[in-house]
Amino acid sequence: MAKFIESVGRDTLKRLDYVGGLSIGLWGAVRALRATLPVVGNRYRWKASIIQMLQIGVEAIPMVGLMAMCCGFILAMQGASELRRIGAMSLTIDLVAIGFTREIGPLLTAIAVSGRSGSAFSAEIGSMVVTEEIDTLRVMALDPIEFVVAPKMLAALITIPCLTVVCNVCGIFAGWIFMFFSTHLGLKLYVHEVLESLVLRDVVSGLIKSIAFAAIIVVVGCLEGFRVRGGPEAVGRSTTAAVVKSTFLVIVADMFFTAIFYFTGKH
Amino acid sequence: MSIISVRNLVVEYGGRRVLDGLNLDVEAGETMVLLGGSGAGKSTLLRNLLGLERPQSGSVVIKGVDITRCSPAELNRLRRSIGVSFQDAALFNSLTVEDNVALALREHTSLAPSIIELDVWLKLAAVGLADCGKLYPQELSGGMRKRASVARALALDPEILVFDEPSAGLDPIVAAELDDLILFSKRVFQMTVVVVTHELASAFRIADRIAMLYNGAFLAVGTRDEIRASQNPHIRQFLDRVPDNIATTRVVESFMENYVLSSEVTP
Numbered sequence: 001m002a003k004f005i006e007s008v009g010r011d012t013l014k015r016l017d018y019v020g021g022l023s024i025g026l027w028g029a030v031r032a033l034r035a036t037l038p039v040v041g042n043r044y045r046w047k048a049s050i051i052q053m054l055q056i057g058v059e060a061i062p063m064v065g066l067m068a069m070c071c072g073f074i075l076a077m078q079g080a081s082e083l084r085r086i087g088a089m090s091l092t093i094d095l096v097a098i099g100f101t102r103e104i105g106p107l108l109t110a111i112a113v114s115g116r117s118g119s120a121f122s123a124e125i126g127s128m129v130v131t132e133e134i135d136t137l138r139v140m141a142l143d144p145i146e147f148v149v150a151p152k153m154l155a156a157l158i159t160i161p162c163l164t165v166v167c168n169v170c171g172i173f174a175g176w177i178f179m180f181f182s183t184h185l186g187l188k189l190y191v192h193e194v195l196e197s198l199v200l201r202d203v204v205s206g207l208i209k210s211i212a213f214a215a216i217i218v219v220v221g222c223l224e225g226f227r228v229r230g231g232p233e234a235v236g237r238s239t240t241a242a243v244v245k246s247t248f249l250v251i252v253a254d255m256f257f258t259a260i261f262y263f264t265g266k267h
Numbered sequence: 268m269s270i271i272s273v274r275n276l277v278v279e280y281g282g283r284r285v286l287d288g289l290n291l292d293v294e295a296g297e298t299m300v301l302l303g304g305s306g307a308g309k310s311t312l313l314r315n316l317l318g319l320e321r322p323q324s325g326s327v328v329i330k331g332v333d334i335t336r337c338s339p340a341e342l343n344r345l346r347r348s349i350g351v352s353f354q355d356a357a358l359f360n361s362l363t364v365e366d367n368v369a370l371a372l373r374e375h376t377s378l379a380p381s382i383i384e385l386d387v388w389l390k391l392a393a394v395g396l397a398d399c400g401k402l403y404p405q406e407l408s409g410g411m412r413k414r415a416s417v418a419r420a421l422a423l424d425p426e427i428l429v430f431d432e433p434s435a436g437l438d439p440i441v442a443a444e445l446d447d448l449i450l451f452s453k454r455v456f457q458m459t460v461v462v463v464t465h466e467l468a469s470a471f472r473i474a475d476r477i478a479m480l481y482n483g484a485f486l487a488v489g490t491r492d493e494i495r496a497s498q499n500p501h502i503r504q505f506l507d508r509v510p511d512n513i514a515t516t517r518v519v520e521s522f523m524e525n526y527v528l529s530s531e532v533t534p
Contacts, residue, residue, distance in 0.1 A: 132353045134312075140351075140371050
C-alpha cells in the first residue's frame, strides 16, 4: 500500500513538474517574442522567424490542404447520408462549413503541424542539447529560449491560424465537390449558402483555438527537446513524446475552448 | 591576483557527491590544466566554472564576480570575456564556419559588417582555416572542427579561454597541432587558459600548472615538474598508466564463483 501511494505521489510530482516546465517555457517564449519582431527586435531573430514560417506554414500547405479536402469530403458524405433520410440534404453545407470553421479546421491543422513541426522542434533542440550547442549558446551569453524557441513561437502563432484558414477553405471546397456531384449545386450558390450559415463568431472561435494550439505545439516540442539527456536514442524518444503529448494537449485544450464557447454563446 | 578562484565547491547529483569541497586559484595569464581520469569530476567542475550548473555549496569567483550567486545579467556580462571550446566542437551545423565565428560579434557588438568580416577572417587565419569560412561544419574533419571552435571561442577576444578535452578523438599529430594552437593563442592573445583533459602528453606540453583531480577532490596542484615528481599513489598510477584490478583473472574468477553460488542458493 505504501509503495502504491509512493508511486502515485511520485507520478503526480512528475506531472506537476512537467506542467511547471510547460508554464515556464510558455512564459519565457512569450517574453522573448519581442526580440523576434521586425524593427523593435533583433533582425537575426526576425530572419530566423521568417525561415520558421516557411518551414511550419508554407511547406505544410499541400499536406494540410489535402488532408482538409479528404476530411471535407468524408464529412459531407457522412452528413449527407443521414440528412438525406430526413430530407435536409441542404444542411450538409451548414455541417461542413460550421464543422470546419469551429472545429475540424483548427484541430486538423494542429494535428498536422504537431506531427510535422512539433517533432522537428524536439529533434532539432534535442540534437543541440546532445552536441552541447545549447550549452555553447549559454556560454556565449545568448539565451537559448530567445535564440531557438522565440522564432518558432512567432512563426507558429502567425502561420498556424493562416494554415487553419487554408484548411477551412479546402475542407469547405471539398464539401462543394461532393454537393456538385450529388446534387449538381453550383459553386456560387454553394458559397452563398456557406456564408449564410457562418457567423463571425464561428471563424473567430476557430482562430482563437488555433493560436492556443500553436503555443501548445511549440512549447511541448521545445520542452521535450530541452529535456533530452543522453545520446541520439533519447532524441528519438523525445520526438515521439513531443507528438504524442502535444496532440493530447491540443485535444484537451480543444475540449476546454469548445466548452467555453458553448457556454458563453447564444443558444 | 587570481582571475578564477574556486572555494569549497561541493556538487552532488542525487545524494552522490561528485565534487567534494574543491579549492583552486588560477592566476591571470597562466595555463591551468585540470587533469584526471574518467569520472573524476572534470566535466562537472568545468560546467560549474562556466556557470552552466549551480553547486550545492561553495563559490566560483571569476574576475571578482561570484558566478554561483550573481544575477543572470551579470553572468552574461562575464561570459563575454570567456571563450569556450567544447569537446565535440559544438559548432552550429546550420551555420557556415564564418557565421559560427561571427555569431558572437553580431550579437554582442555594434561593429559594421565589413569589420566583423575582417575580424572573422583574422580569427580563422589564426587557427589555419582562412579558406574554410564558407564551408559548413559537417564538411570539416575532426581537427578542423576543433580549430573552428577555437576561432569561435576567440571571436570576442576573451580574457579566459576554456578547452574541454581538446585532444579527444583526434590522432596524435592533429592533437599535437591543437596543443600548438593553444600555446600560440595564449601567446598572441595574452589570455588565461583553462584546459580539461585526461591526455598526459597534451597536459604536460601546454600546462603552466596542473590540478590533478581524483574522485571529486584535488590530489595535487602544482607545476608540471611537481606533478611529475609526485609520489601520491593515485597520481603515480595515472602517470604510469597502471590499470585498476578490475579485469585480472583472480577478480573474474571470484566474480564467477559468487555468481554460481548465488544461483545455487536462489532457485
